[in-house]
Amino acid sequence: AQSVTQPDIHITVSEGASLELRCNYSYGATPYLFWYVQSPGQGLQLLLKYFSGDTLVQGIKGFEAEFKRSQSSFNLRKPSVHWSDAAGYFCAVANSGGSNYKLTFGKGTLLTVNP
Amino acid sequence: DGGITQSPKYLFRKEGQNVTLSCEQNLNHDAMYWYRQDPGQGLRLIYYSQIVNDFQKGDIAEGYSVSREKKESFPLTVTSAQKNPTAFYLCASSIVMEQGFYNEQFFGPGTRLTVL
Numbered sequence: 001a002q003s004v005t006q007p008d009i010h011i012t013v014s015e016g017a018s019l020e021l022r023c024n025y026s027y028g029a030t031p032y033l034f035w036y037v038q039s040p041g042q043g044l045q046l047l048l049k050y051f052s053g054d055t056l057v058q059g060i061k062g063f064e065a066e067f068k069r070s071q072s073s074f075n076l077r078k079p080s081v082h083w084s085d086a087a088g089y090f091c092a093v094a095n096s097g098g099s100n101y102k103l104t105f106g107k108g109t110l111l112t113v114n115p
Numbered sequence: 116d117g118g119i120t121q122s123p124k125y126l127f128r129k130e131g132q133n134v135t136l137s138c139e140q141n142l143n144h145d146a147m148y149w150y151r152q153d154p155g156q157g158l159r160l161i162y163y164s165q166i167v168n169d170f171q172k173g174d175i176a177e178g179y180s181v182s183r184e185k186k187e188s189f190p191l192t193v194t195s196a197q198k199n200p201t202a203f204y205l206c207a208s209s210i211v212m213e214q215g216f217y218n219e220q221f222f223g224p225g226t227r228l229t230v231l
Contacts, residue, residue, distance in 0.1 A: 034219060036222075041225070041227070042224055042225065043119075043121075043225050044205065044207075044222040046221075090157060090158070102160070105157035105158045106157050107155065107156055108155075108157055
């Protein structure tokens with residue numbers, strides 16, 4: 001069964017600093033990978049996704065992520081964090097084969113941004 | 116504007132009462148989903164539906180029920196059999212996935228249910 005691990009429950013960075021949020025997945029074939037962001041009390045918004053091709057994907061709000069098959073990772077990065085980036089971040093994996101709909105989420109990383 | 120609407124945003128119920136959460140979408144998506152989110156947890160799938168009048172159980176369906184009478188609507192009922200119903204509930208929708216092709220899910224703003 002597919003699974004997602006986000007090893008950092010809570011990360012604090014200063015505004016303007018760089019950011020990397022870690023995501024490791026477990027899946028037999030090439031997965032479909034996603035990063036979502038959730039503001040407090042809100043739904044989830046898709047930041048970026050990886051289906052195939054270039055392993056470095058660009059998303060909204062200046063975020064990017066890199067798929068590394070050898071490390072089963074899909075880490076999210078941003079070169080300079082803004083105070084408005086404070087939110088919960090969720091990595092998710094979907095089955096790339098068949099008609100399996102299932103989207104499996106990690107437990108999330110809460111990002112705090114200090115002024 | 117196209118999107119997903121969930122109502123109400125906050126819902127309070129007494130223990131032992133059934134409660135129904137609304138989810139409506141005007142994205143013309145075939146598939147709809149219900150997730151539960153608890154503090155410090157990821158999202159867990161309750162039920163999903165890929166077509167009208169059909170739905171399947173997700174990972175934590177016990178104590179919940181759904182219906183899909185219209186393409187636009189996928190209400191979730193939290194029954195008295197659900198032992199810990201207090202949570203944040205999120206509805207999502209997507210285009211129906213074809214063989215080997217996945218479409219991302221779009222989420223509503225959520226309903227926070229508190230059982231007193």
